[in-house]
Amino acid sequence: MRARVLVVDDDPALAEMLGIVLRSEGFLPSFVADGERALGAFREARPDIVLLDLMLPGMSGIDVCRAIRSESGIPIVMLTAKSDTVDVVLGLESGADDYVVKPFKPKELVARMRARLRRGEDVTPELLTIGPNGNQITIDVPAHTVSRDGEEVKLTPLEFDLLVALARKPRQVFTREVLLEQVWGYRHAADTRLVNVHVQRLRAKIEPDPERPEIILTVRGVGYKAGTG
């Protein structure tokens, strides 16, 4: 099945070029050029992945990202011209899963998109439990659900993958680089801010007190690990 891609970008030349590249790579692209119409186009097109330019006329890319994220957990890859920490972190915090900095290579973009779309291949029944006693969360891997005290916690696929990666090997410390490779599919260490921001987002959803995390612990100077009873 060909994956549907929604491209939100105001530059017609870039959009057209993206279309050419994406079609040649087997995607089904649709386009929207301004932020205000982006949400409507998203509902209409029901894409599998969104490519989102951060600087848009009308509604800013950050707001579009938040709006989409409030409705759906589908992968969002930001296209940004700025690699400044503020811009990148702001974009990631508003819900984007990954980002590519302009000017990107077409291969790089496609690799990032495929990494985000490659999922659901795991069908072996697997039930994971992490967290200290009395504060445990249960992960049903094939069903893609996470629950605490019988209540389901809504996670985006990326957050889910991150949690599963940590939960499969409790007590093992994962460096940010290893997580980037396992969860995002980067072969070479890219930007560890991706990991930091997503861990923060994950904690905000599953930790009773995100300021004092008990389920995903920081190992100073090294990385993260899952807390256990």
Place this chain on the structure above:
Amino acid sequence: MSTWLRAQYRYLRQRPLVRALRRTVGERVVLAWVTGRRAWRRSLQLRMVVITLLVSGVLVGAFGVVVASMITEGLVNAKVTSAREQVSQGAKTMGQQLDAIKDPLDVRTSIPGVLARLSANTEGASVAIISDDEDTSTPSPPQASVNNAQTVDAIPHSLRGYVSGARTGGTGVVAHQFITADLGDGDEPYLVYGSPVTVSNDQFELYYFFPLNTEQQAADLVRTTVVATGVALVVLLAALAALTTRLVVQPVRTAARTAQRLSAGLLDQRMEVRGEDDLALLAASFNQMAENLQRQIIRLEEMSRLQRRFTSDVSHELRTPLTTVRMAADLIYAERDEFDPAMARSAELLHAELDRFEELLTDLLEISRFDAGFAVLDAEPTDVGPIVESVTERLSPLAQRCGVRIDLNVPAAPVIAEVDPRRVERVLRNLVGNAVEHAEARPIVVTLHADEVAVAITVRDHGIGLNTGEEKLVFNRFWRADPSRARQTGGTGLGLSIALEDARLHGGWLEAWGAPGRGAQFRLTLPLRAGDRLTSSPLRLIPPDADSVRARLALTAGPAAGDPSPTVVPSVALPPSADYLPTDFAIDYVAGGYLVVDPAVGDQKPAGPSPRDGAVGPLADSAPGQRHPGDRAGLARGSHHA
């Protein structure tokens, strides 16, 4: 005041000299001395007041002494003159009365009568008559109750000597003397005036005791007045000095305070302008200066803001079309096999140059971000070892192409430092890439070492090295050691400049050492805790094998090289003073180190033992604890990339 003194004392106690004097007598003296000296040095007002006090004190004092003594002298002279008249008058009266007595026997008996008469005419003075014949005295009673014997006894012998003629040799003279005597009213000052009186054959001595109470009181009054006036005058002058100095010092202090506030960033601080005098001019000029400064700063801030905005806009505006071009070029490049040769080559060139263009754009934007002060440090506790390893690993394909082996010397234990991993990685990528490019196919050694406060990474190559003075130039933008050299890595020429800015942003140092034919070494030193100030580096900037390289070169250069014993270069750089930029310091130091290089050796082109003949190998291999990239990452990798 007492709290201030206590504070001073605490301050003193911190100093070793004074600590030694603690609980000794000297403590207070030292304290007072130091306190006084500090106050003297610091307060113009105090200096002015003290100087005025001293000078006016001396002047007024001298003036008072002169005035007082002149007045006293005048009083005494007047008294002596009037006394002389009275005495001569008394002597004459006495002579006339005694002359009138015919019978010489009666002369003696009539003395008391004469005395009484003389006494009646004196105003408060006591009178005594002494007959030298019998050495008996018949003093008159003074007006108050009198002790005769006391009056006569009070006459000094020396005076009597003159008046009786015993001292002058026969005839007596009129003489006087100041004495202090007790004539019944306690000790009081007197002027004793004596005159010889000769009646027929009898010799008498007539003495007057003039009390000097009045004169004494007058003199005392004068002295008191002079002293009081003098003290008042001096105090007044000091107060005046304090006041006038204050008038001048106050605006200066206000100006100083305002200037401090201005420099602290409160740009709208102004001085109050009062009147039209010099101080008003000072205030007005100061305000004008502040005004201009403020305008300039605001203008610069505005420019900087615009620059940042511009940087950001250019970044976006330039990158979007570049992305389109890049994608189009990649598409064409992928299809190049189907083009004719000229078209295919064009596609290749387009593709390659776009890479360069992109790198240049990225570096330029990065530099302009630093220039605009927009770069922020995103520090987090990071293990530096893996960064070093991943950088060398990523550069190993390039190293293999260049035939360069990269040796890693990284401690097994994690080296956790609060750094921005992306920036550190970029710095290392630049340093290692640079080293690979200039290594001349000889091994590179990357060393990581940390102490309690800092972490240092050195990148050592054994290539052509740097010429004198080039350690500074390498960090210049677009600088190239040898413009004719073919570029292999296609660097933008901004890499080391950006690396230097990255190091500075961490509060760290990036320094270079190099010598012709002896290779080069770059050292990055970063504080373990973000924001700490560096004082020293855990690793030497000048590599320990610099001398052995030199010795080896001396051997290959033959006897002409001369002195075979390498001169020892100081091993540890002194911590740079706060005013020094660390880079400049290191360069100066290194430049100093150049003085020991034997020019005969230094100028030799490395005779070039090939990288594989083992001449270089032992140097690198001898370093303890070396490992190769990927060892820690558990990746299988040959020990030689070349």
